[in-house]
Amino acid sequence: MTALKELTLDVVKVRADFPILEREVHGKPLVYLDNAATSQTPRQVIATFDDYYGRYNANIHRGLHTLADEATAAYERVRETVRVFLNARERREIIFTRGTTEAINLVANAWGRANLKAGDEVLVSLMEHHSNIVPWQLLAEQLGIVIKVIPVDERGVLELEAYRDLFTERTRLVAVNHVSNAFGTINPVQELAAIAHEHGALILIDGAQAAPHEPIDVQAIDADFYAFSGHKVYGPTGAGALYGKAALLEAMPPWQGGGEMIKTVSFDAGTSFADIPHRFEAGTPAVAEVIALGKALEWVSGIGLELIGAWEQQLLTHATEALSRIDGLRILGTAPHKAGVISFVVDGAHSQDIGLLIDQLGVAIRTGHHCAQPLLNHFGVDATCRASFAAYNTPEEIDIFVDALERVIGMVR
Template structure:
């Protein structure tokens, strides 16, 4: 499917659902928001779900017997089933609500990792990873005497799968890899990597933060044993995310945090007995409004059809990439053939931070820095890049405006 006129009309209608996109900045310049890999904007149906909870049935969940508590509980648990369908989990009990991708990964490290890994065991991670899928494993490795082995990346930004297969030993217990690189947009072949890991008796932990807004998910087809993502990269609210885990794994895992809701019984004399998953891992009052808003975000994005969104974003990526290659001294970092709509780039003689600050004066929001991926930056001999990332509501006209503004900024810096 191409970016037809009909689809463009759909995108214009879609844009009207995002109040923030009508903002004017810096002398009445239009906002061109290209920082979607950091966080996506939020459509009106998600905002309405948030306010509806606080205006109509704000109450704590699960334990209350009154009407508001019942309505809140039903909405919260209904969202769990929406997520289950969204990722194609087999059982609703495999969906754990967290504060985001980072907490989901830490939960696996501190619960499954502490219970199952022993001194000398090995974890495979990749050089593409966000710090959230590196640091928790470093902390666990230091505590338990584990070895981290690194899957290398080539100059195009693809993982070296031959080396990946060769890294496995009889002590390999876990593979931790991102579905999509936040810094480069590279889409990793998770299903094939999972098959290799399982053949060696290892589990697959997937950081899905950058994938959820760009492609349909099927955790069973991917072979993921754990899969974590955040709502705020899926047109939803901040402060909430999801950890999918195969039920037999979650059922055998000890709690990570203690408190209310995650228990069956508590006795000062006999200790505590814990609830079954997923509630075992949801101690305390959860982010109720955020979970309910996540339900609406998932419904919103699926109602607009992932196939259309993906095709639209890929068109924007091609348009931007082709235009940017015509800018003298600009180099795109990471040109894997299978990418999400992310462009990371550097410009000769210009600091990334300067470019980011100056292009903001044109109303264009991009990200600059190491993108919480310092090992990957060091692989390319860089301290920072600029990153433009696209979403369903971006347009070809915005791409053209961004490239023109970038050219003006580069000339300004060089002069």
């Protein structure tokens, strides 16, 4: 507990930014430990919606009136905020999407359909979220590409030598997460990228679970594509971003057609497309959500991801030690480098029962397969309980969670 107090993160000040943490659930103070699914939102981010809809609600781009100009300026400023957040070279390498899932589907449909053919290989890790599996399976069915699975060891760590051995002259892309949403494993994405590039392949990184926990530098990683979601990083749902190297994006055809993504449209001469990034942003975007995403990234950066990550590591250690003392509880995912995620099962107790009962004590955790069925099946389970931490969580909340869990286990066994 002493180590926790030595950190300079002012968790009381942080918590004051989150009005939802003041509420009670079933007569108990809310203990929210479901951050890997969706983090809570600070009041500064919430306020952006009132500001936008109350002062300058308008469709962006092309409008000449004041409100349209203000909305466009606010929206495009966020592109620069995201560029800085990811350390991308250029603003035009940032495409706004509804989140990581849409970003991966964009790459699969725009880059994949233009560059993959029957027999080409895509390497996908066993620990991927379904959103980084299913789009490639769809292409496999439609184009005849081959999906090869990168294995993990008993700790939930990618097997690097096996990864190297999977490459052939037909390998075109590696699709891998930065941090596992199910186990919290932090993957060595810079090394994975270097190996992919040695073999002439590209790498797409699902950064949904990394963005809230550690600084991201797409140039240092040498990522070809990198995606993340706003609602994992204290922002709104329905907004996220895809980074892509400019040369790759410029060579990709659009995925969706409509307004904004064109230069000219003619029945006689056909359609010419807008420059990047607008080529990939068809239709009216989620303007308020993107502006709120920018505010969320500013909030995170104002605290510092290094500090947030260090605080969460202390919470992870505290929780791991406490859970390890519970008889019959088994933690899945024991990688030496983890984010603030603990996935576990309890002998004689179903995860759904635990989740429902612990909610009655005011504690919110996630139960189920976490959209990672191949990984859980590999470890012989169909569901786990998952507790995940954020900047506003405290060691006292972990103690409440562990006490509640022990009570629930006693009830269901």
